[in-house]
Amino acid sequence: MGTVIVGVAGTLLGVLFGGDLQHLQASRTHRWQRDDALGKLKQAAYAEFLRSISASYGQAMAGQRTRTEDARLHAVTAEIEVLxxxxxxxxxxxxxxxxxDVHSKLAEGAGVEQATLAAVDRRRLEVVALFKADLGITQT
Structure with a gap:
C-alpha cells in the first residue's frame, strides 16, 4: 500500500513539475517572439526615419518643398516615440x-551656414549610432 501511495504521489509531482516547466517554456517563447517582433518594427521605423531625412534634404536642395517628407518624418518620429x-x-x-527647420531654410534659399549643416549631420550620425545600439548591431 505504501509503494502505491509513493508511486501515485511521484506521478502527481511529476505532472505538476512538467506542467510548470511547460508553462515557463511557453512564457519564454512568447517573450522571445515579442522581442523579435518589436526589433523588426523598430528596424523598419528607423530605416523609414533615415529615408525621410534623405528625401527631405533632396526636396530642400531642389527648392521643391512639398512638405510630404516633413509629414512622413513627423509620423515616423511619433512611431519611434512609441517603440x-x-x-x-x-x-x-x-x-x-x-x-x-534647416531644410525649410535651405528650400527658401535663406542660406544656411555650413557649420549648421555639419552640426545637424553630426546629430544624424549620433542617432544612427543610437539606432544600432538599440537594435544590438555592433559597430565596427
Missing amino acids: ADREVSGPVRDLTDAIV
Missing part, C-alpha cells in the same frame, strides 16, 4: 525639429 525608449526617442524628436 523606443526615451534614450532613443528624445534625440530623434530633437533631430526631427532641427531637420525641418
Whole structure:
C-alpha cells in the first residue's frame, strides 16, 4: 500500500513539475517572439526615419518643398516615440525639429551656414549610432 501511495504521489509531482516547466517554456517563447517582433518594427521605423531625412534634404536642395517628407518624418518620429525608449526617442524628436527647420531654410534659399549643416549631420550620425545600439548591431 505504501509503494502505491509513493508511486501515485511521484506521478502527481511529476505532472505538476512538467506542467510548470511547460508553462515557463511557453512564457519564454512568447517573450522571445515579442522581442523579435518589436526589433523588426523598430528596424523598419528607423530605416523609414533615415529615408525621410534623405528625401527631405533632396526636396530642400531642389527648392521643391512639398512638405510630404516633413509629414512622413513627423509620423515616423511619433512611431519611434512609441517603440523606443526615451534614450532613443528624445534625440530623434530633437533631430526631427532641427531637420525641418534647416531644410525649410535651405528650400527658401535663406542660406544656411555650413557649420549648421555639419552640426545637424553630426546629430544624424549620433542617432544612427543610437539606432544600432538599440537594435544590438555592433559597430565596427
